Amino acid sequence: MKNIFKASALTLALAVSTQVNAAKFKFSTEIDSSAQTVVVFYSQDGENSQFKTVNTQLNELLAHTIELKDYKGKVGEVLEVIAPKGSQHARIVIVGTGENKALDNATIAKLGGDVHAYLLANKVDSANIIFDDVIGASDNAELSANFAHGANLRDHRFEKYKKEPNTGTIDYVMDVADTTKSRSQYSVLESIQEGVFLARDLTSEVATEMTPVDFANAAKELQSLGVKVTVLGPKELKKLGMGALEAVGRGSQQGARLVVAHYKGSNESPIALVGKGITFDSGGYSIKTGASIARMKSDMAGAAAVLGTVKAMALAKADKNVVAVMGMAANMVSQFAVAPGDVVRTAEGLSVEIVNTDAEGRLVLSDAMWYARKHFRPEIMIDVATLTGSKIRAVGNDYAAVFSDDDTLVSQLTFAGKEVNENLWRLPLGYKDALSSDIADLKNIGSSGPGATTAASFLEHFAGETRWVHIDIAGNALATKGKGEISPGGTGFGVRLLSEWLLNN
Numbered sequence: 416m417k418n419i420f421k422a423s424a425l426t427l428a429l430a431v432s433t434q435v436n437a438a439k440f441k442f443s444t445e446i447d448s449s450a451q452t453v454v455v456f457y458s459q460d461g462e463n464s465q466f467k468t469v470n471t472q473l474n475e476l477l478a479h480t481i482e483l484k485d486y487k488g489k490v491g492e493v494l495e496v497i498a499p500k501g502s503q504h505a506r507i508v509i510v511g512t513g514e515n516k517a518l519d520n521a522t523i524a525k526l527g528g529d530v531h532a533y534l535l536a537n538k539v540d541s542a543n544i545i546f547d548d549v550i551g552a553s554d555n556a557e558l559s560a561n562f563a564h565g566a567n568l569r570d571h572r573f574e575k576y577k578k579e580p581n582t583g584t585i586d587y588v589m590d591v592a593d594t595t596k597s598r599s600q601y602s603v604l605e606s607i608q609e610g611v612f613l614a615r616d617l618t619s620e621v622a623t624e625m626t627p628v629d630f631a632n633a634a635k636e637l638q639s640l641g642v643k644v645t646v647l648g649p650k651e652l653k654k655l656g657m658g659a660l661e662a663v664g665r666g667s668q669q670g671a672r673l674v675v676a677h678y679k680g681s682n683e684s685p686i687a688l689v690g691k692g693i694t695f696d697s698g699g700y701s702i703k704t705g706a707s708i709a710r711m712k713s714d715m716a717g718a719a720a721v722l723g724t725v726k727a728m729a730l731a732k733a734d735k736n737v738v739a740v741m742g743m744a745a746n747m748v749s750q751f752a753v754a755p756g757d758v759v760r761t762a763e764g765l766s767v768e769i770v771n772t773d774a775e776g777r778l779v780l781s782d783a784m785w786y787a788r789k790h791f792r793p794e795i796m797i798d799v800a801t802l803t804g805s806k807i808r809a810v811g812n813d814y815a816a817v818f819s820d821d822d823t824l825v826s827q828l829t830f831a832g833k834e835v836n837e838n839l840w841r842l843p844l845g846y847k848d849a850l851s852s853d854i855a856d857l858k859n860i861g862s863s864g865p866g867a868t869t870a871a872s873f874l875e876h877f878a879g880e881t882r883w884v885h886i887d888i889a890g891n892a893l894a895t896k897g898k899g900e901i902s903p904g905g906t907g908f909g910v911r912l913l914s915e916w917l918l919n920n
């Protein structure tokens with residue numbers, strides 16, 4: 416047991432963070448007696464040894480405050496105690512870990528995010544977090560790494576348009592048993608969080624600054640990590656027969672792009688991640704009205720998530736073969752835009768009657784899925800898309816909807832999602848007859864059945880024999896409030912889920 420108030424300030428640590436203005440984490444086996452604030456955990460299942468130590472040193476001040484304040488120690492519940500003048504640390508922040516002993520990584524990351532937000536709001540600039548003997552945590556390397564991960568994710572801010580960006584930052588010393596173990600766990604999470612940051616920034620960026628060409632250029636920056644990036648423009652798309660993707664892009668001056676980012680960290684057949692990349696969804700001639708149009712800069716969040724995942728895998732030097740295929744277009748109104756009732760031909764060979772130009776996501780995905788299959792012969796194909804309002808009505812903004820006939824993949828992905836607090840809920844495929852058209856092979860909206868399902872069933876026509884999963888992330892992509900490891904703006908939803916799944920399967 417270590418004495419928080421007497422230990423030396425020796426740290427053997429290494430600053431590992433690369434983000435400007437970001438919180439900095441040092442892992443140390445020693446208590447940092449110079450930190451202004453010390454964080455200890457409080458379990459309802461019994462007292463952590465460090466809690467006891469500080470409590471004794473401060474003459475029962477912690478226990479006394481807990482009683483007076485009626486503090487329960489629920490997961491994430493924070494209680495701040497000001498130490499008497501002259502004490503080594505000015506404040507002691509008590510963080511509840513609840514009563515069920517199940518401190519899984521998702522809970523810890525959330526905790527890290529909320530504690531970070533609390534400390535920032537209270538103008539704390541340095542904190543020592545004591546991970547020793549936390550009840551409910553089997554391994555304090557995993558605990559400390561996921562805590563730092565959550566804090567870092569919460570710290571990420573998109574403030575380029577603000578005159579006075581929030582510049583607060585916190586230096587953390589994480590007191591752990593084995594610094595090497597903590598650091599190596601954290602380094603994987605750091606790669607993943609860089610992928611999340613990329614996805615968030617692409618999603619948060621305003622539509623006129625994040626066009627299909629801007630997105631393609633952002634993808635090209637991954638070339639320095641050994642990722643092969645290919646970009647196809649409208650003429651090439653037409654030549655290859657990708658008439659659906661090309662058509663959606665026709666209403667904007669730049670037109671559509673197909674962006675491909677391939678990280679080949681193994682010789683196995685690839686996993687294809689297909690992303691919907693609508694840089695702005697006005698609805699087209701079936702134009703959106705009122706509030707529903709306001710957040711549509713985020714309609715490329717699926718593309719952002721799959722690109723972020725490729726970045727994460729490349730940074731982690733994972734032994735995975737993964738390719739992101741992103742269908743990029745701005746769904747706009749102009750004299751060149753596709754008109755309701757038009758018929759387009761997909762590269763798959765199926766013609767589609769565009770009954771509603773606002774059902775554009777499935778059009779860009781159909782050709783992107785075809786391209787992924789044709790050029791990469793993937794083992795598995797997963798598409799990620801902000802596809803339907805119907806999905807939001809069915810499962811809300813905290814779950815993403817998953818659709819597939821492949822029970823194994825659904826359960827693997829659902830499990831991975833739980834590990835990182837990106838939860839999936841399965842909805843049915845079906846209502847296929849609802850997509851039959853009088854004049855074409857398919858129409859792009861269902862005449863009956865739930866919209867999220869008919870959209871998924873439309874995509875199924877383009878999956879061929881490939882093992883395929885569709886993830887609808889409408890409503891998950893943009894946050895209005897910070898919460899847990901989420902900061903306001905683009906959430907990067909999907910990067911952590913897909914990375915977790917890729918690294919463990």
Ligand code: BES
Nearest residue numbers: 771773774801802803804805860889890
């Ligand atoms: N991008 C939207 C879906 C969406 C809605 C995402 C709300 C995030 C928040 C998609 O392109 C769309 O407009 N879908 C229509 C389909 C309908 C016309 C069949 C919808 O869900 O209303």
Ligand code: MN
Nearest residue numbers: 696773774775
């Ligand atoms: Mn739409």
Ligand code: ZN
Nearest residue numbers: 693696714776
């Ligand atoms: Zn859309």
